[in-house]
Amino acid sequence: MSDRKVISFENIKIACKSCSLVTLCLPMGLDPEDMDRLDRIIKRSRPLHRGDHLFREGDAFQCLYIVKTGSVKTYAPSEDGGEQVLGFHLPGELIGLDAIENASHNCSAKVLETSAICEIPFSHLEELSISMPSLQHQMYRLLSREISQDESMLTLLGKNNAEERLAAFLLSLSGRFKRRGFSPYDFYLSMSRHEIGNYLGLAVETVSRLFTRFQEEGLLEVERKHIQLLDLQRLESVVKRSSSDTNQIQST
Amino acid sequence: MSDRKVISFENIKIACKSCSLVTLCLPMGLDPEDMDRLDRIIKRSRPLHRGDHLFREGDAFQCLYIVKTGSVKTYAPSEDGGEQVLGFHLPGELIGLDAIENASHNCSAKVLETSAICEIPFSHLEELSISMPSLQHQMYRLLSREISQDESMLTLLGKNNAEERLAAFLLSLSGRFKRRGFSPYDFYLSMSRHEIGNYLGLAVETVSRLFTRFQEEGLLEVERKHIQLLDLQRLESVVKRSSSDTNQIQST
């Protein structure tokens, strides 16, 4: 968040690519030449603005996307105009993995604020991964991680009450900002209360009330989109606390 | 699928393998030789019994598993003895994809009834996929499908009420049985009411009441574990109906 200033398209392009490389390669031991091959298939896109779509449900699947700056939400639209928010994607995060199976997107992706996004043509990536076992392995890992994340989200929605969900959500954002070198305590929510509620399976009003309550309890300070987490530890205890569920299944 | 009768271990082994091959290769155009290479890394396991674990949370990740006969549940245990059921796995379905990332399982898998399960050592599979692009592609697809499925589950938990969840659950089972050649109308639930409720984020009592109500409404007939779906169409309409949610987010 600090001193990064996007000056020209060329800068975006360079910054964008290196960011994507980090996401795709971090734990791999790629030699420089492979790195370069990978780099060459990553395309920058022009800066996108609030409301722009990366893709819509039903679009043919061409590319994976990596957020360089800004943020993106993915959501599943329903016939009647409603939607289920599936995720919020911050810098460094990959979008579109759920589209590989039927070669068409089954959710839509919309940018929440002015964002720089890299595109990676999947066919190229796949081809490249044939001759780069470490890239193939990394792809397996990225796909697998997505599954794990969805599973913990299932647990959140299945077992946790409203306050636990919101606390977990804030801690998730906090951790992801931290990992990317931003402040884990002080950040801006690029999504609306409505979208937060939708994502967490809660009504807007519930989200709003909880923000107020958390603030009263000294857990955080929130004003509009700006939020400061004052007590991460206590926030964590909110998540874990009432997981004292009676929903235990006896083994046989 | 029809006349397959498992008589001996040797038969199990053969049936088991071919089943796994179907799962792994169905949409691929594998030549016989590749098919054979793939076949050779698939291992049968001895028949497992109700309550046996395929793996537990924290176990080192070695194998993927494919259900040949029977059924398996995966679940995320929590410290306090509770758990979140993540899925029920029927014949032909793959288990363990979420473990690739950190090479250790982050959920447990327990068989619900006497079951035949195939093991596929992931390291072998991965190695094989290096020289078999179509296998690699199929792996990407399988992983991607898992993500899609989890996402639609997120929508179910986030937006749908109890009756919609149970109806969707039953229809999911129905469809999966049908695809495997079993009756989509008449089957046995190998999981308890408790486990169904846990999976759907509902209390046991709610599940029980809903079964009763669905029965009163003529949607189905249920006795203990045996269930007959009498009106798939009406069941579908139960799922779709009250998705007339007001939780719509205006585009900007």
Place this chain on the structure above:
DNA sequence: CGCAATATTGACCACTCTCAATGAGGGTGG
């Protein structure tokens, strides 16, 4: 400046959970 979208707050209500009691199977041991 005014309208529209977003947030907040309150009152009320409903869906589902919790608690509790009863009933029905299924397995084990006498």
Place this chain on the structure above:
DNA sequence: CCACCCTCATTGAGAGTGGTCAATATTGCG
């Protein structure tokens, strides 16, 4: 083979969390 026990399932009554509806800020944008 039956009795007993334990788990699982069902049903009822009451309570609580969170949703719905509605009114009122507040903000942002044209």
